[in-house]
Amino acid sequence: MSDTRVDSAKGFSVESLTANPRQARKERLIRDSLGATALVSVLISGLIIWSLFSEAWTFMVEVDWGSVWDIGWFPRRGIYDIKTLIVASLIVTGIAMIVAGPLGLGAAIYLSEYARPGVRRTLKPILEILAGIPSVVLGFFALEWIAPNVVKTLFGGPAAGSLLAAGIGVGVLVVPLVASISEDAMKAVPMSLREASSGLGARKITTTIRVVLPAAVSGLMAAFIVAVSRALGETMVVFMAGGAAQTAVYTHDPLEGSLPLTAGMTSLARGTDSVVGEGLTFQSLFFVGLLLFVVTFALNVVADRFVHRVREQY
C-alpha cells in the first residue's frame, strides 16, 4: 500500500504518477495469473470433448453396429441397443415436463404477478431450498414414497421403481428451475406494458395471460428447454427409481422399469474396475456420454439464444 501513495514531503511530480517498475511487474503478474484462471474453463471444455471423443471413437470404429439396434441394453454381453436408453430417457423427460411445466410455471406466475412482497419473501426461499435438495435424496423419495403412494395407488403400477416414478421424481427436481427462469423472464417485462393493459380496462388475469406471458415467451421457452436438458442429464433419480439394474429389455411402457441414458451409464460404471478391459463396455460408456453431451449442449445453446432475446427486447 505504502508505495502507491504520494510522499507529501517530496511533493507531487510526474514521477509520482508513473508506477515504479516493481509495482508494474506485480500488476502484470496478477493480471496474467487471473487471466490464466479464466482459461482453465476453456481447458476443461477441451478435456471433456477430448475424453468423450477419443473413447467414443474407439467404440464407433470397433462395435458391430447390429448390436447397437437390438433387443435391449446388455453391455456385458455385447448388446448395446441405444434405442432402449433413448426411449427410456424420452419417457422420463416427458413425464418430468408434464409435472414440472404446470407446477413451475404456475408458481412463477404467482410469485411474479400476484404475490405480495411479504408472501414472496417467505415462499421464494422455500422454493430455493427445494432447488438445493441433492438428487440422491429425490431418488430415495421417488423410490420409497412416490412409487408406492402415487404410481401404485393412482396408476396401478409397481410399488418398486418404474420409469413413471423416476419421471415424477425428476419433475419435482426441475420445478424450481422452471419456476426461477420463468419468474426472471416475467419480471423482465416492463411494468409499463402491464399499466397500459390495466389502463385499457383489462383485468389482472387478462393482463397476465394476454400481455405478460406473450411478452415473456422467449424466457419461458428458455426455461422449458433448460428443464428438458436438465431432466435428460439427471442421473441419480433415474438410476435409483428407474426400476432397472445393469440391464434392460426395450420397453416404452412407463409403468415398467428401464434404463435411461444416464442410468445405463451409472449402472455400467458401478465398480468401474469390472468395466475396464471387458470388450467395449468401457468405451460404450463414453459413446452414451457423448450422445448425452451433444444433445444437452445443443439444448443449452438454443436456451441461451432465447434468454438473450429477452435481454435485447427490453
Add this chain to the structure above:
Amino acid sequence: MAKARLIGDRTNKMMVQAMERRAADVRGRVFQITLLVTLLISLFILGVLIVDVVVDAWGVLTGRPSGFLTGTMRSLSGDPKLGVHQALVGTFWIAVFVAVFAFPIGIGAAIWLEEYALKNRFTRFIELNIRNLAGVPSIVYGLLGLFLFVKSLGGLTGGKSIASAGITLAILVLPIVIITAQEAIRAVPQGLKEGAYGVGATKWTMIRSQVLPYAAPGIFTGTLLSMSRGIGEAAPLLLVGAVSGRLGSNPGFFDFSAINAEAFMAMPVIIVEWVQNSGRDPGFAEAAAAAIVVLLVFVILMNAAAIFLRNHFEKKRG
C-alpha cells in the same frame, strides 16, 4: 413503480365493476387460486419429502445417533457398528478439494472477466463456454474424471481415490463459482472504483481494497451454493469409482495417506449403496434415510445461509 401498479389495479377494478355491474371477478379469483395451489403443491412435496425421510430415519437417529456417525459400512443393517463415518470423511475431503481448487480459480476467473478482460470476441467465447459448462450434465464430468484422473493420471491421483473424486467435483462446481462471483463483482458501484483510482490506487489495489470487500457477501453466497451442490453430487462419484459393496479401511478425518488411496466413500454414495441394499435387507432403507438426514442438515444449512446472506445484503444496499 409499485405504487403506480396499485393505482392501475384499483382503477382497473373500479372501471370493470362499473362497466359490468358485477361485484367480483370470479374467473380472476379462480386463476389466482390455481396459481397459488401449484406453488403450494411444490412446497407440500418438499414437506412430505422431509417428513418421509425423517420418519424413516427416526429409529436410527434416536436409537444410536453417535454410533451411527462413528460406525462404518456393514453387510447387515442390524449390525450395531453400521454407520457413516467413512462417508463423512470422504465428503469432508471432497469439500476441501472444492474449496482449494474451485474457489480460488473460480473467483480469479471472475475477477479477470469483470475487471481485466477486454470486451472482445475472445472474452465472449470464454463466457459462453462457462455458461455451457454450467449446463453439462454431472455424469459427463464423471466421465471426464474417469478418463483423466482415474485412467490417464492414475499414477498421480491414485486412481479411484478421493483425490480424483475431489478434483472432479471441483471442476463440476467451477462454473457456478465463476458465474455467481461475476454477478457479485458486476454489482460493485462504478463510483467506488473511480474513487480508488482517484486517490492513486493501482488496478490491483483498487480491486483488493474496493471491489473484493464490496463483492465479498455475494461471492461467499456463491461459494456456499456451489459447496452444497458439490457435497450432494453422487453421479460423478459413481463413475470415478466410489466403492460399491463394503469399504474395508476406515481412515480418520486428517489421515492424509487416505487421500490417494484406491478406495473411498462419500455421503451421497453411501445413500445410493444402502438404498440398493434395501432390496435384500429392508433395514438398509432406514439407514439410508438416516444418512440422508445427515447430508440434508449440511446442505440445507448451507443453502439457507446463502439465501439469507443474499437477501440481507440485497435489502441493505437497496
